[in-house]
Every structure is written in C-alpha cells, then in structure tokens.
Amino acid sequence: MSLDAIRALGVVVGLGAGVAVTGVRGRDGGLLEIGIELAGRPCCGGCGGPVWSHGASTVRLADLPALGRAVRLVWAKRRWRCPRSGCGVCTFADQDPEIAPRRARMTSRAARHATRRAGAGRAISEIAAEVGCGWHTAMAAVHRWGTALLDADTARLDGVTALGLDEILMFRGGRWREKHWGTTIVDTRRGRLLDIVAGRSADGATEWIRARSSLWRQQVRWGVMDLSGPDRKTFTDALAHARQVADPYRVIKLANSAVDDVRRRRARHQRRSPLSDTQAAGEAAERVTDRGRHKLRGLLAAGDPAARCETRGTPPRLCAASTGSPAEPSPSRQSTSSPATSKPTLTAPS
Numbered sequence: 001m002s003l004d005a006i007r008a009l010g011v012v013v014g015l016g017a018g019v020a021v022t023g024v025r026g027r028d029g030g031l032l033e034i035g036i037e038l039a040g041r042p043c044c045g046g047c048g049g050p051v052w053s054h055g056a057s058t059v060r061l062a063d064l065p066a067l068g069r070a071v072r073l074v075w076a077k078r079r080w081r082c083p084r085s086g087c088g089v090c091t092f093a094d095q096d097p098e099i100a101p102r103r104a105r106m107t108s109r110a111a112r113h114a115t116r117r118a119g120a121g122r123a124i125s126e127i128a129a130e131v132g133c134g135w136h137t138a139m140a141a142v143h144r145w146g147t148a149l150l151d152a153d154t155a156r157l158d159g160v161t162a163l164g165l166d167e168i169l170m171f172r173g174g175r176w177r178e179k180h181w182g183t184t185i186v187d188t189r190r191g192r193l194l195d196i197v198a199g200r201s202a203d204g205a206t207e208w209i210r211a212r213s214s215l216w217r218q219q220v221r222w223g224v225m226d227l228s229g230p231d232r233k234t235f236t237d238a239l240a241h242a243r244q245v246a247d248p249y250r251v252i253k254l255a256n257s258a259v260d261d262v263r264r265r266r267a268r269h270q271r272r273s274p275l276s277d278t279q280a281a282g283e284a285a286e287r288v289t290d291r292g293r294h295k296l297r298g299l300l301a302a303g304d305p306a307a308r309c310e311t312r313g314t315p316p317r318l319c320a321a322s323t324g325s326p327a328e329p330s331p332s333r334q335s336t337s338s339p340a341t342s343k344p345t346l347t348a349p350s
C-alpha cells in the first residue's frame with residue numbers, strides 16, 4: 001500500500017494528524033487491522049524535560065467498521081522513562097483520549113457511537129455485532145461513556161419539585177433466571193427520568209437523594225409513590241418535609257382489589273351468588289379502620305387535587321370504603337339526577 005493510501009486510510013478511520021499509521025494487515029473481506037502509534041517524542045509530565053525510551057506494549061482497540069470491514073486499531077504504546085532522579089515521574093506510556101481512554105478496549109469514536117445507539121434503545125448484543133466486538137467490550141464502553149454523560153448532565157436535576165419513585169424489572173439473570181430489580185427516580189412534573197438505582201428496597205433511592213445538596217432536597221415538595229413500603233420509607237427518611245402522595249390510579253386499584261377480595265370470600269364461604277357492589281362496599285367499609293380510612297381519603301385528596309375522581313364519577317364501592325358507609329342505591333330516576341343524593345363524593349381531609 002502506497003504512502004498516500006495509508007494516509008487516506010487514517011483519515012477514513014478518523015485518525016488525527018498526530019497519529020501515524022505504521023501498517024495495514026487483513027485478509028480480503030476479513031478483519032482489517034491498522035497499526036498506529038503517536039508521532040513525535042513527548043516530554044516528561046513532571047519536570048518537562050526530555051525522556052528516554054522504555055519499551056512498548058500493544059493494545060488492540062475495536063473500531064467502527066470501514067470500507068465494509070470490521071476494523072481493529074493495533075496501537076503500539078511506547079513507554080518512557082524520566083532520567084532525572086528528583087522527578088516524581090518514573091515511567092509513563094503514550095496516552096491520547098481522542099483515540100481511546102486508558103484501559104479501554106474500544107476507540108473513543110466507536111464508544112460514542114455505541115452509547116448513542118444504547119441511548120436509542122438498541123440492545124448491547126446488537127451494538128456489539130455492529131462494531132464487531134464482544135458483548136463485554138461493548139457493555140464496558142457504554143457504561144464508561146454513559147456514566148460520564150450522566151455526571152456531566154446536571155441540568156436535568158434543576159427545578160425538581162415533585163419526585164417520583166417506581167420499581168422496574170431490569171433483567172433476569174443467573175442459573176435460575178432470578179429477577180433483578182431497579183428503582184426509577186422521576187421528575188413527575190416534567191415527566192423526565194432522572195436516574196435508575198439498583199434494587200427496589202429503600203436503600204438505593206435513599207442514598208441517591210441524600211447525595212444531592214440540602215438546597216435541592218428542600219425544593220422537593222412532593223413525594224409521589226405507588227403505595228409500596230420501601231417508597232414510603234425512602235420519602236420518610238430522606239425527604240421528611242415532602243408531602244407524600246399517590247397516583248389516583250393506584251389508590252383506586254387498591255380499593256377495588258379490597259372490595260373484590262371481600263366479595264369473592266363471601267361468595268365462596270356462603271355458597272350463594274356473589275355480592276352486589278353495594279353489599280360488598282358495605283362489608284369492605286366495615287373492615288377499614290378509622291386510621292386507614294383517614295389515610296385513604298388523604299391520599300386520594302392529595303393525589304387528585306383537581307378532583308377528577310369526583311367529577312368523572314368515582315365507583316360507589318370506592319366511595320363507600322373511603323367514607324365509611326355503604327353507597328345507597330338510587331331509589332328512583334329523579335333522585336339519580338340530584339348530585340347531593342346520587343352518590344357519595346370524596347372530600348379532602350380537614
């Protein structure tokens with residue numbers, strides 16, 4: 001290959017002016033290996049003086065495909081030694097983050113591409129096949145660059161006043177394909193994902209919140225959760241001043257599940273037709289303690305400040321469970337048209 005062709009190949013694979021192509025090797029249509037090294041002799045980073053050669057080592061880096069072929073950069077990293085006895089620098093090797101950061105197995109440009117693809121939702125195995133490397137190499141690159149992006153993107157944490165927590169199944173792994181969970185941390189007002197921490201216990205989210213500044217924690221006024229114990233503990237421990245609210249959907253689902261449970265149990269034991277909604281609501285209301293009723297009404301009022309449940313028509317059995325009295329069936333068509341007597345309404349706690 002001529003000198004011009006080698007230089008052109010360096011441009012194709014994105015090598016800078018300070019990088020010299022030392023050779024090209026590869027079978028037709030197979031893996032293309034491009035040997036590179038940094039041009040020139042560096043100075044000592046400690047004293048600024050000249051350094052002596054101290055050998056070299058070879059690093060193979062996965063790179064983006066070029067000319068329809070998978071590419072490996074074979075970087076001959078030279079080692080250098082400072083001869084001055086008083087200098088704190090003993091030996092060091094060539095480094096160029098534009099080619100690849102220290103201990104990386106993939107070039108920087110390929111890692112940026114892999115991180116963008118992962119951010120677009122592509123699987124790591126798919127990205128590894130595109131680049132022509134192993135799964136672990138692709139995952140390590142995405143993890144390294146993704147972590148740096150998250151650390152640099154502090155703007156996403158600005159102005160958070162309502163913080164939401166929810167568990168998410170990340171993957172199944174191990175011999176028995178055990179479930180591995182995570183907890184998503186969300187700015188619920190803007191619908192923006194802030195971070196994901198490992199596990200679904202209270203520890204991960206609590207540690208994440210406590211790692212924020214006290215000013216940031218003080219501006220969070222609402223803690224939005226799905227009625228789970230760990231989420232409640234997280235907000236109680238880390239954001240004690242924030243008001244805890246629940247999604248109305250979760251509250252209604254929980255109340256309806258309680259009513260359905262009573263109805264099924266009654267029908268099973270007494271061997272008769274299932275209870276009507278009104279009968280089940282009456283029995284469910286009797287099973288709710290005063291403290292539970294107060295909590296249910298408070299969560300409904302806090303999680304539904306616009307009273308959408310009330311205006312759209314709350315199911316009679318839920319109203320009965322929250323108010324403590326069974327819903328009365330409408331005695332006549334005329335009484336149904338009257339808002340005051342047609343169905344119980346939810347009221348905010350005083």
Ligand SMILES: [Zn+2]
Pocket residue numbers: 044045046047048049082083084087088089
């Ligand atoms: Zn030195």
